[in-house]
Amino acid sequence: MLKNQFVLFWECVFGPKLYQTYPLVPPSPTRQPTHLYIKNTTETLSDIVFLVFKILLGIFQTICPLCILYFYYKGSLTYENGILLLRLSSCMIIIPIYFMLLRGISRFINPTYKTFINEFSQVKCNSTQKTRQKLLTKYDFSLSHWKPDYIIQSSTIRKLPMISTSEKNFINQTEVTFIERLFHYPSLLFGYICVNVFGRRLMFPGSLQIIRHMTNRALLDGRTNLIVSHRAKRYILRTSDGNHIDTIFVDRRIIDNRQTLIITCEGNAGFYEIGCMMTPIEAGYSVLGWNRPGFGE
Structure with missing residues (x-):
């Protein structure tokens, strides 16, 4: 019994986020929703801490090369400073571990999450298409812990036209002068920094955490409407390059006998x-919708 409780607590620590339990009937827009998962204060605080750490880690990964260059020119890359940085990193690691355990305790004493994590563990042990869909139509949770339903093993490789098959000719045609060769790799580094700092976010603003936070309730209501009202089925696809795509399918072939x-x-x-x-x-067709990787979750 004690061993089972410890296993349950361990799963609460590392388990996925729970957003809501889907109601049996579409919820009324005039009433206060009762199907949303209500976190206690400790779990909410822990999620905020993890979000801050995630943002700081992203910033650190971006500016890390520049910091190394700066400290190198300042002569600060010494053994003593390395030990100090190692101690500081060790202290920083303790903070998320502490809040992870704190969040696990909060989930462990929450009966709604305990029920969910029990069913989630049973599906992981007995993973069939039927049991997976049954869980996905009952709970709305983070799919970061969910194995993909379909995996694309191969892809069509498109070869871009090359300037020259010879490396020497390629260098001569693209980097004519010594100055251009000298500034070629710094420009690549600058481009890498620009793409990772704001380039991807400008191209795909839907992946921004602030956008997802602002639209969180609307996304939950939208999924509830699709799954409860239209009996939609949710699937995860993994592409050949390792990206996960969240898809949802509304099948109207049985109801309206439409093959489109x-x-x-x-x-x-x-x-x-x-x-x-x-x-x-609403026009009566079968529909497949999908979100880009990093969207919606």
């Missing part, structure tokens, strides 16, 4: 939960 499938594609800040999926659904 509509695949909806949202913009760079759009989500299938609040996008254009409802238009073909």
Whole structure:
């Protein structure tokens, strides 16, 4: 008994986030929703700490090369400073571990999460298509711990036209002078920094944490409407390059006997939960919606 409780606590520590329990009938917009998962104060505080650490880690990964160059020119890359940095890093690691255990305790004493994590563990042990879909139609949770339903093993490789097959000719045609060769790699480093700092975020603003935070309730309501009202099924696809795509499928072949499938594609800040999926659904078609990697979760 004690061993089972310890295993349950361990799963609460490392388990996925729970967002809501899907109701049996569509919720009324005029009433206070009761199907949303209510966190206690400790779990909410822990999630905020993890979010701050995630943001700081992203900033550190971006500016780390520049910091190394700066301290190198200042002559600060010494053994003593390395030991100091190691001690500071050790102290910083203790903080997320502490809040991870604190969040696990908060989940462990929450009956809603305990029920969810029990069913989640049972599905992991007995993972069939039927049990997986049963859990996905009952709970809305973070899919970062969820194995993909379909894996794309191969992909079509598109070869871009080359300037020259010879490396020497390639260098001569693209970097004519010594000055251009000298500034070639610094410009690549600068481009890498620009892409990782703001380039990807400008191209795909839907992946920004602030956008997901602002649209969180709308995304939850959208998924609830699709799964409860339209009996949609959710699947995770893993592409050949390792990205995970969140998809949802509304099958109308049995109801309306229509064999046409509509695949909806949202913009760079759009989500299938609040996008254009409802238009073909209301027209009676089967619809497949999908979110770009990093969107919605």
